[in-house]
Amino acid sequence: MMKGCSDRLEMVRSYLVDETYRDALLVQSELLKGLRETLDAKGFVEILPVILSPITDPLNHEVFDASVEYYGQNYAVTKSMILHKQISVLVHEKIYSVSPNVRLETADKADSGRHLFEFVQLDMEVAGASRDEIMDVMEDAIIYAIRNVLSKYPWVKEKYHPTLKVPAKPFKRITVKEAVEKYGEAFESGLSKDIDEPVWLIDIPLLNREFYDKQDPERPDVLLDFDLIYPEGFGEGISGGEREHEYEQIIRRMKLKGTSPEEYTDYLELAKQGVLKPSAGCGIGIERFTRYVMGLEHVRQTRLFAKVPGESAL
Ligand code: AMP
């Protein structure tokens, strides 16, 4: 049910009286700074986000369409910069963008605690990198960012999240196969509730992801892919992996997923001409990272003007 005007004004009033918002913004700003500083120190170049494009991430789940027509060209609002990242690493080897994404999620996601229909991810990509290299960079970034927050704002622990720890490197890993054996079909939430430090969930089954995630050449039923699962039930915070770049393989994977190649003509032409190169990368959702560090109920508490699925936003 769509909320009305009075709810929207109530939201603004709550910014003024509920200090959670003020505190979350301080924490979020520091987390973002920590992520950026880590990547900058490793030689990454920050590129500007793309908001409208003829191509965007097809996603692995249904969302409502968000696109506009402009002089006869259809432009989608960015769902993720994945395809643009694959092209950007041809210009600079290591790139990231603080990228606003619009995914018009269905209203049943309102109470997941993890979904907004507009959110921001720090989306990074490295030419020629392996999955392990990306996970290693992100472990450094997360550890550095959380350590900085706790040293600058020690009240985060006492006031909001007493069990928060700076995670130790390397983070543990579990394959989806192992996770299903241990936790059943709801393995992601089972795993998340069972751990007290972030854990990498790896070897995602082929059909659970899109055409751009690289199939493991030695085990074709899984991808060279990963999610980071936050502890204490906070769930998924990062997705990433190695990428497909070869035309034939991309087409084969599109067919498997039922994605129509006609919607990706320019991208496919680049692949066909051999312009795309191997890369790997990932995206970390900023609102979800803030929610986890602050130990909050819902990502709506981590930003101003939060857009909750199914609700009317300011
Ligand atoms: P994905 O590649 O689709 O997993 O998106 C990358 C990251 O963005 C996820 O791991 C989340 O941290 C974040 N994210 C994805 N969808 C949403 C959403 N609807 N609301 C908030 N954050 C999201």
Ligand code: MG
């Ligand atoms: Mg994901």
